[in-house]
């Protein structure tokens with residue numbers, strides 16, 4: 001199917017990369033003190049030229065992964081759309 005702006009159907013997007021960081025929670029007697037650290041999802045993104053890390057609570061992990069994937073999908077489609085547009089312009093151009 002030919003891509004067009006109207007077929008993009010953009011869902012929620014996040015421009016950033018997923019980073020998993022291990023940490024200790026600090027609770028006495030927790031298994032993380034023995035080296036079995038907690039893995040937490042963070043989103044690394046650039047905000048006004050600075051890299052910012054945002055902690056993602058466990059219940060949002062699925063949603064955030066989907067939004068990051070959606071951003072990439074839309075970006076790929078936009079690039080394809082740009083190429084298509086250029087192709088059309090080249091075809092229509094008179095020599």
Ligand SMILES: [Zn+2]
Nearest residue numbers: 025026030032
């Ligand atoms: Zn812990």
